[in-house]
Amino acid sequence: MYILQESLFSFEELQKIESKERLPIFFSALDLRPYARELRNPSPRGADGHCRQGILRALLAAPLENIDTFTGLARRLKFDLRFRYQCGLRLDIPAPSISTLSRVFAELTGKGLAKQLFEDLVTQCQEAGIIDGTHVAIDSAAIHAYEKKEPKRKSELTGNANWGAKFDTFGNKVKWFGYKLHLAVDAKSELPMALKVTSAHVNDGDEGPALMTTVAAKSKVKFFMLDAGYDQIKNYEAARNVKAQAIIPLNPRNEKEPPAGITRKGTPCCSMGFPMTYWGQEKVHLKFRCPHATGQVDCPLGMAACSSSNYGMVVKINSQTDLRRYALPHRESRGWKELYNKRTSVERCNSRMKTYLTADQLHVWGIQKVTTHQYLNAIVLLASALAIAKQRVQNAA
Structure with a gap:
């Protein structure tokens, strides 16, 4: 090989x-x-x-x-x-x-x-060192069809073409008649590792767990990168079940009031109400330090308001208590943002299949x-x- x-x-x-x-x-x-x-x-x-x-x-x-x-x-x-x-x-x-x-x-x-x-071929690409498989991006793409339109109830039973809608990169709502191509793509090589086709009306988040399970059976995935459309607890749980971490932005439409003393993105606040400084992770725990001690804020009471230690107050949060709110690494950290940026690999793969190949040029039915x-x-x-x-x-x- x-x-x-x-x-x-x-x-x-x-x-x-x-x-x-x-x-x-x-x-x-x-x-x-x-x-x-x-x-x-x-x-x-x-x-x-x-x-x-x-x-x-x-x-x-x-x-x-x-x-x-x-x-x-x-x-x-x-x-x-x-x-x-x-x-x-x-x-x-x-x-x-x-x-x-x-x-x-x-x-x-x-x-x-x-x-x-x-x-x-996925297996051959892995054996050849082309597909890494530790960082995998998941997303869907609209596929237009020219089939005879069926009543919605019938198309939901058959899985054939139906009307779908989603928001594009610029926040515009796009509607189409056809299917969705759900792809799980290796972030390093930008090659597909798993795919599924559904009717266009199927919610993206519903297909996330199955794609994660399929990919995890072939490789040792560490991170799955998905957009806010997958911000559902079942996707975080599916990633955890295969010993991986889901990197997903919080969707405001799914947001509830965070616990007292915690920001929307999962950062604890000190006794003075300032968001604390993320200071790394210890296994499944997120570590946060006093923001005054780390130079992030100038607290009028200094560190003494929260702790007598020269190190400042430390808070550790078990990420397993709320898989959606607490991500590893922390959602506001540089590491999380660098991981999420790898999600664009699936967008480029979708683009190649639709622009240079014939993924969006359907002349078969069903x-x-x-x-x-x-x-x-x-x-x-x-x-x-x-x-x-x-x-x-x-x-x-």
Whole structure:
């Protein structure tokens, strides 16, 4: 296994390579034979004579080449012989038809092979040192659909497309019809480690615990970074249950009156009413010191009002007494803010999938097929990172 030291996300690097050279590099990281065997008909080749591994390659090459329909993929295979050859499809017979591509896609969906390939590639990226997995960011993205609209009650039962709304970065409320793509992303490599597709109306916070559990089963996560939409006690508990810490800003809509002598963000106040100074943590306890002793305020009574010690009054709070209010590290500390800033990794991953790939260009219907579509896009990111890592090792040899 090739090991990539100080790995950086390399999808843009692959995108800069010309298409005719990009595909061989991309496919060099993929061994699709085990998955193609699951797609084969009883005969050695399909009834239409097309190699299933070649069709699987073509379905993966489609998002990389920004081809978002079976019609567009069939046309590219028909008229671009180099593309067809690089996908491993024969040139002496007609290119696969739209119905053949659609049928293989349906098989991928029915047998869960896209999810299996995605999970195998996540493991390979971890073994190669590309995915670190100790700091994971979670967020959702809007996915637009053009399906026939169903009554809300029916769509809630089927999980298919529905109306959704969320606030953008600037606080504007955005509405759309379709789905949500929930992603858990490694903050170091900006690569997806777990995903789930739901109807657009599903609340972000409801999907946090499942994503955390899935990721924690694969790696030793220390911190999960999520935005204020996940500020629900179940997300803090889910992180604690896998021995990690949730880094989530407090959502004013969920806020209740804090305990007496405690600020909204969990800082205790001294007897004079000044917020105390955070002074690190001891296991699950947060330590705070007299603000006059640390030079943060000029108390008219000095330290004597609270303590006779030259060190000043010290307060220790057990963070386990209120997982939401007391974070490790403290919510107002530099360390907490540095951790939360890593949440932007999931935003960049979402952006790549929607801008450079085809995550937001749906031409399949139903949540099962939409999920397969998203897995194929995520697979492209993982395979691209593996391919570039392999290429770097070869160039260095």
